[in-house]
Amino acid sequence: MTNVRAKKNLGQHFLTDKNIALKIVDSLQAEGVNHVLEVGPGMGVLTRFLLQKENYKTTVVEIDRESVAYLKVHFPQLEDRILSRDFLRMNLNEYFSGPFAIIGNFPYNISSQIFFKVLEYRDQIPEVVGMLQKEVAERLATGPGSKTYGILSVFLQAFYDIEYLFTVHENVFNPPPKVKSGVIRLRRNQTKTLNCNEKLFFQLVKAGFNQRRKMLRSSVKSFIRDEELKQDPIFSKRPEQLSVNDFERLTRLIESQS
Structure with missing residues (x-):
């Protein structure tokens, strides 16, 4: 099967650099989890390295049917762990009964919505590693006093410790985006409930x-x-x-x- 055509309406920019893909996967510490959910695998540049990890089982969720067909051909070992779904509309409790981590090269146009979804399931998601638009990644990781600090920064930092890990340049994507990307890691902190309403x-x-x-x-x-x-x-x-x-x-x- 030939490569998948990137679709603008889905915000698809496929990572082509395998070294960066490995670096992203290795950023996931996955402590205390048996399952990892990759959001938007595309043609599986991260998936390939995730499947090499023996300490957890990988499931992928992909809305693009062409990508789903590609993944089924090239990653038969995933078997029934390719979910042809819209991540934002999923009831994650139907698929995961215990804790699971999330990783992905997140589409720019829905990256904030992905993190609101993470907040919704924060007691099941101890860790997230995501690549998104650099400006948004910096906003989520920055603290008070910054011009980029905002609503989602506060919401996420209430329940997660957030690190900006590294920057990824435009030329390692097909098609190349117009802006740089950033990789961040979220790890659940000790806050179970806020000390207020x-x-x-x-x-x-x-x-x-x-x-x-x-x-x-x-x-x-x-x-x-x-x-x-x-x-x-x-x-x-x-x-x-x-x-x-x-x-x-x-x-x-x-x-x-x-």
């Missing part, structure tokens, strides 16, 4: 960053009485100045006044 926490983070240039007294005023906005210096800060712990404190403060 989680629903309110998520609402406040979104409200803050939806008006990121304004002080919090403007962006969260709908959550608290006006007189309280003058009491605590936290309301004079902008959202990118707040760590996860700061947002937890903000949540408790607002909850205590409501």
